Amino acid sequence: MEIPKTYDPKQAEQEHYARWEAEGYFTPEINGDPAAPVFCIVIPPPNVTGSLHMGHALQHTLMDVMTRHKRMCGHKTLWLPGMDHAGISTQLMVNRELKKEGLTRHDLGREKFVERVWQWKHESGGQILNQMRREGASVDWSRERFTMDEGLSRAVREVFVRLYEEGLIYRGDRIVNWCPTDQTVLSDLEVEKTPQAGKLYYLQYPVKTDDGTERRVTVATTRPETMLGDTGVAVNPKDERYRELIGTTIKLPLTNREIPLFADEYVDAEFGTGAVKVTPAHDPADYEMGVRHNLPQVVVIDQHARMTEDAGAEFFGLDRYKARELVVQQFEELGLLEKVVDYEFSISKCERCKTVIEPLISTQWFCRMAELRDLALGLMNETGEPQFTPEVPYAKVYTDWLENLRDWTISRQLWWGHQIPAWYDDEGNVYVARSEEEARSAARTDKLVQDADVLDTWFSSQLWPFSTLGWPDETEDLKTFYPTSVLVTARDIIFLWVSRMVMAGMKFLGQTPFHDVFVTGTVLDKHGQRMSKTKLNGIDPLDVFDKYGVDATRLVLASTGSTDSRWNDNQVESYRNFANKIWNAARFCLMNSEGAGVNSEAFKTENGTELPLHDRWILSRLNRAAREVNDAVNSYQFHEAVQTLYHFFWDDFCDWYIELTKQDVTAEAASPARDTARTRLVTVLEQALRLLHPFMPYITEELWQRLPGVGERLLHPAYKGARPTVMLAAYPQADAALIDERAEGEMAAVIDLISRVRNIRSELNVKPSDRVRVLVGAGEERAREVFEANRDQIARLARASDISVRERLDAPRASARAVLGGGAEVAVPLEGLIDFEQERGRLAREREKLQKEAAKLEAQLANPQFAERAPAEKVNEVKERLADIAGRSAALAQMAEALK
RNA sequence: GCCCGCUUGGCUCAGUGGUAGAGCACUCGCUUCACACGCGAGGGGUCAAUGGUUCGAAUCCAUUAGCGGGCACCA
Helix, strand or coil: CCCCCCCHHHHHHHHHHHHHCCCCCCCCHHHCCCCCCCEEEECCCCCCCCCCHHHHHHHHHHHHHHHHHHHCCCCEEEECEEEECCHHHHHHHHHHHHHHHHCCCCEEEEEEHHHHHHHHHHHCCCHHHHHHHHHCCCCCCCHEEECCCCCHHHHHHHHHHHHCCCCEEEEEEEEEEEEEECEECCEEEEEEEEEEEEEEEEEEEECCCCCCCCEEEEEEEEHHHHHCCCCCEECCCCCCCHHHCCCEEEECCCCCCCCEEEEEECCCCCCCEEEEECCCCCCHHHHHHHHHHHHCCCEECCCCCCCCHHHHCCCCCCCCHHHHHHHHHHHCCCCCEEEEEEEEEEEEEECCCCCEEEEEEEEEEEEEHHHHHHHHHHHHHEEECCCCCCHHHHHHHHHHHHHCCCCCCCCECCCCCCEEEECCCCCCCCECCCCCCHHHHCCCCCCCCCCCCCCCHHHHHHHHHHCCCCCCCCCCCHHHHHEEEEEEEHHHHHHHHHHHHHHHHHHHHHCCCCCEEEEEEEEEEECCCCCCCCCCCCCCHHHHHHHHHHHHHHHHHHHHHHCCCCHHHHHHHHHHHHHHHHCCCCCCCCHHHCCCCCCCCCCHHHHCCCCCHHHHHHHHHHHHHHHHHHHHCCCCCHHHHHHHHHHHHHHHHHHHHHHHHHHHHHCCCHHHHHHHHHHHHHHHHHHHHHHHHHCCCHHHHHCCCCCCCCCCCHHHHHCCCCCCCCECCCCCCCCCHHHHHHHHHHHHHHHHHHHHHHHHHCCCCCCCCEEEEEEEECCHHHHHHHHHHHHHHHHHCCCCCCCCEEECCCCCEEEEEEEEEHHHHHEEEEECCCCCHHHHHHHHHHHHHHHHHHHHHHHHHHHHHHHHHHHHHHHHHHHHHHHHHHHHHHHHHHHHHHEE
């Protein structure tokens, strides 16, 4: 036998991907049906610096499941891959490389540095894309994009120019988040707040009085060094304590400046002393107050977080923390330090380097968001798009954020990225244009200097769903694939990316960029902690692939879907076992496939003869599974889809169908009956492999290719002419006519009988090799017919020597007995093995259980309100159950009697 | 501070207004001619607590506790 007993995933993983790719199966062009519905996903472009982590593997699995499913359903399918240039991350990465050579980017200069980044990108960037091949991701590599591609860069400039011309992009001086380490401005979303155990310093400021009497106002601050830049003190207008001081002047210590004390609603009288020092140049809230009250801005901290000349000679050049110490010390010496208390507050840090952010006033480019925000909110109001899954909480989180949106700082002081398409002439006039030529002709001079800054990485990412399809040109791809079908992403970029894509899509194409958004859960470590590089608790998907196989890993990830869950190897192991189960089921089919071949006519019978029960049953189960899986995938219920597939394959197909058909299939002599049984078996297997394929691409392809009788005719009609592959086979759609309640009911009775006999054997320690006699009593004629018709299978699976089916149970006293559903009874004569006392006890316990349940049901029926208010259907159900229990209970009583 | 989510057998998780589910782990038996990554048979949960709505609640509502997450210019 050439098929090994254990499935080795590596072999299949190495074999198929390259062929799929080479055959063009991943491209939408493989679909030859001009009327085919379209399905499109654009990948959330991973950072060019990134390598695959579990979060990617999760997203990619879900996207691939959907893409493969839709492709097999005949959709014209595009999953578009690509990468993000990731401005800051990439620049820092290359900086680190340079540092090893003892260089900084300034040693190279801008042009050489950017060249160097490109070189890095070509040599070691984008590892993640190769890792995606391993995952089996069916992306169209011919459409791979990078945010700095010429086409995408053109889209960026186009958007910038249009927004500028409409006044939605402007340049100005604002207080911004400045990272002193990365030397760039950051948007609010790139700043993280972390709790910080710090101190609250109470500083006393002398009030200037006419009569020379001494009066002081105490202000509280966490950042004493900023007092050097104070240009006012604010109190709440309703605060009685300070009412008479409003309008007076403060003599600012350590400086020779005098600043006003004024009233502003913003001030919370309850907090601190109720008086706030106002530093417009170094605090966002103070900045706002400064604007309201026309306060001067005194800059005392520079871009390197050092004190400026304006901070005073003593402080000039000091680091901000050193300056803090000195300020506090001097206040103490002057007797103006009232107290210092421990205080926990949150501090803003750079998301990337964790440096404490310095709010600074700086000239930057901003994007006005109000109009764009309204486009997104309007869309949500009108069409409910994008439809979030899970809807709770993301739809609300998304709209709440939009409603409170502030202007977006879009410039960055970096070299790697899209340089801002604005040029300045000698006089400082600005020309925003799509190209330098355009700017020159507008400026009527060649002496222009381009703005040195680049755009926030997310400025280009927000265009991804259409820039990748060719926009601003009206390409075929854009017409065909926009809007995309669904966006799959992690929740941490809903604001950074998802919302901005919606705004940009609405603004420039007038349509949502994607109808649905599926938000994945987070894969945590086994202690429930987020996986992170710094904690070193990450699990490398590639290691898991190596250990358990890609397909098994995909099942775990698909099951995870949108819920946070802890990683545990046990689960992967169980799906690894599942893969092995599939392998061996197929192995059995292939070992017995001579004379058989996959055949859509396999279950047709001549002149309408009814199929055997197990055939009708497996068709019913197969079609039911197909219906459930299709519904589940279409509604993003991946966990349910996996469960359905798992139990259909293992329980229905392996445990029952193969066993039931085994005798026919393994008959030694060739015969038409054997061929039929084998053909049916292999046909069901083939359908099962198709159902499984979106989740387990490798093993299904590996096995499908080996099945006898597979070929082009199994492909979805849209893929006519393609080289046969399970990837392009038609995804099984449920045929309602084949879902057969009667067959399932009859099969349930057979299974029940077999299980009861097995139970008796097990409980009474009958040796597996011993055959037993099985006596069945069934009052219903149909039940007797079913048992009779399947007596061979029952006998084999229950290890019975013979089976006798009668209307009434007629068993020797020394028998173990059990009650079946529908009032049937079974007895197994076991002379010498029966302890009558014990047996009566067993029956009594079973009867007790039934009676407990009956009592509950009776109480329910006895409640008049139940009969009145519950639906008749429910009331009937209870009555029927009660009758069934009564029947069984009576039978048990009789059985116990027979043992006396 | 505001908002949100979670709490189901030993573990990891599904589920849902009308008889509590899976996988793993556990117990017993099995070299049954596809598979010990297996086969068969079992044990195990008053679905966090309290109160309410309902004929009926693990499922809906409220409160509480524990855990987790998001948002926020309180100096």
